[in-house]
Amino acid sequence: MSSKHTQAVRGAAARRPRSQTGPEYRAILEAAVDAIIVVDHQGTIEDFSPRAQQLFGYTAEEVIGRNVSMLMPEPHQSAHDGYMRRYMETGEKRVIGKGREVWARRKDGSLFPCDLSIGEVSGAQPPRFVGFLHDITARKESEEQLRRSEAELRLAQELANLGNYVIHAERGEHDYYSPQLHRILGVDPGDPSIIREEYLERWVHATDRKRVAEAFVRMDSGKAPLDIEYQVVLRDGSVRHLHHLAQAVLDDDGGVVKYIGTIHDITDRRRAEDDARVLQERLTHFSRLSTMGEMAAGLAHEINQPLSAIATYARACQRLMVQPESDPGDVLAALEQINAQALRAGEVIRRLRNFVKNREVRREPVDCARLLEDLSTLAETDARLHNIRLRLDCEEPLPTVYADPIQLQQVVLNLVRNAIDAMSEAPEDRREVVLSTRMDADGEVEVTVADRGTGLAPEATDHLFNPFFTTKASGTGLGLAISRSIVRAHGGRLWHTPNDDCGVRFHFTLPVSPAVTTGE
Amino acid sequence: MIKEQKPTVFVVDDDAAVRDSLRLLLKSVGLPVEVFESGQDFLDADRDDRPGCLVLDIRMPGMSGLELQVKLNERHSILPIIFITGHGDVPMAVEAMQAGAVDFIQKPFRDQDLLDRINQALDKDAGSRRMLAERNMIRKRLESLTPREREVLDLVVAGKANKVIAGDLNLSQRTVEIHRARVMEKMEAHSLAHLVRMVLEVERPEA
Numbered sequence: 221m222s223s224k225h226t227q228a229v230r231g232a233a234a235r236r237p238r239s240q241t242g243p244e245y246r247a248i249l250e251a252a253v254d255a256i257i258v259v260d261h262q263g264t265i266e267d268f269s270p271r272a273q274q275l276f277g278y279t280a281e282e283v284i285g286r287n288v289s290m291l292m293p294e295p296h297q298s299a300h301d302g303y304m305r306r307y308m309e310t311g312e313k314r315v316i317g318k319g320r321e322v323w324a325r326r327k328d329g330s331l332f333p334c335d336l337s338i339g340e341v342s343g344a345q346p347p348r349f350v351g352f353l354h355d356i357t358a359r360k361e362s363e364e365q366l367r368r369s370e371a372e373l374r375l376a377q378e379l380a381n382l383g384n385y386v387i388h389a390e391r392g393e394h395d396y397y398s399p400q401l402h403r404i405l406g407v408d409p410g411d412p413s414i415i416r417e418e419y420l421e422r423w424v425h426a427t428d429r430k431r432v433a434e435a436f437v438r439m440d441s442g443k444a445p446l447d448i449e450y451q452v453v454l455r456d457g458s459v460r461h462l463h464h465l466a467q468a469v470l471d472d473d474g475g476v477v478k479y480i481g482t483i484h485d486i487t488d489r490r491r492a493e494d495d496a497r498v499l500q501e502r503l504t505h506f507s508r509l510s511t512m513g514e515m516a517a518g519l520a521h522e523i524n525q526p527l528s529a530i531a532t533y534a535r536a537c538q539r540l541m542v543q544p545e546s547d548p549g550d551v552l553a554a555l556e557q558i559n560a561q562a563l564r565a566g567e568v569i570r571r572l573r574n575f576v577k578n579r580e581v582r583r584e585p586v587d588c589a590r591l592l593e594d595l596s597t598l599a600e601t602d603a604r605l606h607n608i609r610l611r612l613d614c615e616e617p618l619p620t621v622y623a624d625p626i627q628l629q630q631v632v633l634n635l636v637r638n639a640i641d642a643m644s645e646a647p648e649d650r651r652e653v654v655l656s657t658r659m660d661a662d663g664e665v666e667v668t669v670a671d672r673g674t675g676l677a678p679e680a681t682d683h684l685f686n687p688f689f690t691t692k693a694s695g696t697g698l699g700l701a702i703s704r705s706i707v708r709a710h711g712g713r714l715w716h717t718p719n720d721d722c723g724v725r726f727h728f729t730l731p732v733s734p735a736v737t738t739g740e
Numbered sequence: 741m742i743k744e745q746k747p748t749v750f751v752v753d754d755d756a757a758v759r760d761s762l763r764l765l766l767k768s769v770g771l772p773v774e775v776f777e778s779g780q781d782f783l784d785a786d787r788d789d790r791p792g793c794l795v796l797d798i799r800m801p802g803m804s805g806l807e808l809q810v811k812l813n814e815r816h817s818i819l820p821i822i823f824i825t826g827h828g829d830v831p832m833a834v835e836a837m838q839a840g841a842v843d844f845i846q847k848p849f850r851d852q853d854l855l856d857r858i859n860q861a862l863d864k865d866a867g868s869r870r871m872l873a874e875r876n877m878i879r880k881r882l883e884s885l886t887p888r889e890r891e892v893l894d895l896v897v898a899g900k901a902n903k904v905i906a907g908d909l910n911l912s913q914r915t916v917e918i919h920r921a922r923v924m925e926k927m928e929a930h931s932l933a934h935l936v937r938m939v940l941e942v943e944r945p946e947a
Contacts (some may be wrong), residue, residue, distance in 0.1 A: 241788055257778040334887060357795070519825070520826065521799065521826040521847075524847045524848055525757065525758055525847070526757060527847075527848045528758055528761070528848040528849065529755070529757035529758045529760075529761040530761075531848050531849075531850075531851070532758070532761035532762060532764075532765050532851060533755050533761040533764065533765075535768075535851035536761065536765040536767070536768045536851075537766040538768060538770035539765070540764075540768045543768070546768070550764060550767070550768075553764075554761070554764055555761065557757060558763065560757070561757050564757070600801075603801060604754075604799050604801055605799060605803035605910075607799060607800060607801060607802065607803070608801060609801040609802055610801070620881060646804055648802060649805075651801075651802065
């Protein structure tokens with residue numbers, strides 16, 4: 221402490237009764253961590269501790285002899301004399317003997333929060349009072365920060381529709397559910413904690429219950445955190461999609477102490493995804509239907525072929541059978557063929573129905589070579605219609621890809637039909653579409669459809685994959701756009717390159733099935 | 741001299757079942773038949789100057805039926821063609837008919853309809869070949885005439901009387917009569933009308 225301060229205190233002490241200027245008193249005054257201010261019954265400052273001087277920025281000399289209200293902001297500043305008068309008259313204690321949080325005013329006019337406690341000097345006549353002030357700025361700030369971060373967290377949880385919790389394994393400990401979690405699960409903050417069995421039984425959707433229960437058990441082992449999406453049914457009957465992340469905190473013996481988790485309500489996202497998926501599937505299906513519509517003439521031809529053969533074989537048989545000298549082997553062979561051709565017609569219809577059926581998208585291991593072979597039945601109808609040969613060139617054996625076979629056929633058929641269209645004007649020796657599969661350098665299966673047609677106009681290449689872009693008189697312009705989105709959904713790429721001498725090659729890749737099976 | 745051959749039905753269809761069923765049907769009615777998988781195979785087999793007819797699928801991968809027809813026309817083949825068409829192939833069928841096809845039939849067809857068309861086509865082919873043979877024969881007879889006889893023939897066909905011809909050629913009427921008798925004999929004409937018809941037959945532009 222500087223000598224200037226000491227002198228100031230001494231100066232003030234000179235006007236005080238002797239009993240309060242003893243060495244103990246001075247020691248307390250100077251050493252106290254709290255600011256100490258002594259006032260008389262009118263509120264006039266009699267003593268002002270070094271800590272008070274530090275806190276308020278006044279020297280003792282500047283305040284001693286002045287009314288203590290100078291250290292207060294309005295409205296207390298004006299009202300303070302009244303407070304003191306009331307106490308003198310009524311003896312009713314408002315602050316005295318209790319603590320209170322108040323704002324104080326520094327010399328520079330700035331305010332700071334402090335805890336104030338006031339004691340009355342016993343036996344003093346007229347009464348005198350000692351005030352202790354403890355600066356709580358730092359505490360207030362951290363409280364405010366905490367309050368703000370809680371509010372922000374709450375807002376963030378509200379915005380994200382995400383709630384968090386801490387649940388103790390030992391019942392009765394303080395479990396925590398964030399307000400948003402209450403809202404997500406449709407419970408009141410006052411409701412008791414939800415125990416696991418109850419949660420599984422009353423919230424989790426029946427179809428997900430087994431899966432969720434198993435995931436909970438896995439989490440209990442502490443090896444893997446919980447990360448699962450499932451549906452819940454709320455008390456009002458509404459169904460929500462939740463993404464639940466949680467971890468068990470274990471003690472040294474591997475027993476669960478508590479669970480810390482978040483629950484994210486992803487219903488809106490899931491619904492948007494579902495809507496988009498449904499729309500995409502409908503579009504894909506529509507495109508298949510319209511492809512088949514465009515191919516109707518070719519398909520009629522494809523079914524007419526076996527039907528013609530059957531009719532002709534049957535009539536030939538009738539004629540042969542009434543001729544005594546005819547060869548029974550001819551009749552037998554013809555009957556055999558009638559059977560085979562009936563099956564052939566059925567097969568065309570079956571493939572056609574499979575292709576246009578509105579069905580769930582279902583992925584399975586697919587052998588691309590087989591798929592291309594299957595597809596060529598449908599594709600050949602179109603090829604024949606345009607007097608074009610279809611050639612398969614499959615590298616075998618190839619690993620299977622994990623894909624929806626019908627959607628893949630759709631992609632290939634689109635590409636083949638484009639190739640056929642590109643060659644309708646080509647000379648005879650060039651009219652061939654080559655379908656090939658191979659394993660590319662990255663270990664993915666690559667399917668290529670190559671034509672030797674007119675090639676792509678430079679202005680067309682920019683818009684090729686745009687929906688509704690078409691160079692054909694009767695095309696939806698959806699084929700390539702849908703093909704690309706199908707390939708992308710399968711984790712592959714679709715692109716094109718110029719063919720060696722003329723025409724275009726369209727390529728797409730597909731990642732091989734995760735579990736490669738090399739035989740039964 | 742065209743060698744006398746039995747007319748054959750040639751079938752070109754890329755579809756094995758259709759091809760084979762047609763082979764059997766034609767066999768069942770006792771018609772000689774040869775089947776080919778593609779237009780090129782048929783061209784390579786050099787059957788287009790044989791008597792018979794061609795049953796041809798209009799749509800085939802590679803060389804289409806119409807393209808084969810064009811190639812046969814280029815080879816001056818007179819083989820009548822019956823096209824087998826599918827639904828909605830009417831514009832193509834029209835094109836085929838304009839290029840000289842005798843008929844077309846839509847798949848699937850009644851066997852009798854096809855057999856009728858084939859028989860008509862075979863009749864037409866036989867007729868064409870007869871006519872062709874006759875023309876060749878007339879040409880040969882014409883070639884046997886001396887230049888003087890040919891001059892007399894042209895004037896006879898032009899409708900001139902012997903006296904006028906004698907004046908035109910500066911011959912005696914008698915000499916003209918002798919030439920004329922020789923022409924009738926060499927041309928194997930029964931009458932003046934017959935002679936005129938034979939000459940017009942070979943001298944009018946080919947249809």
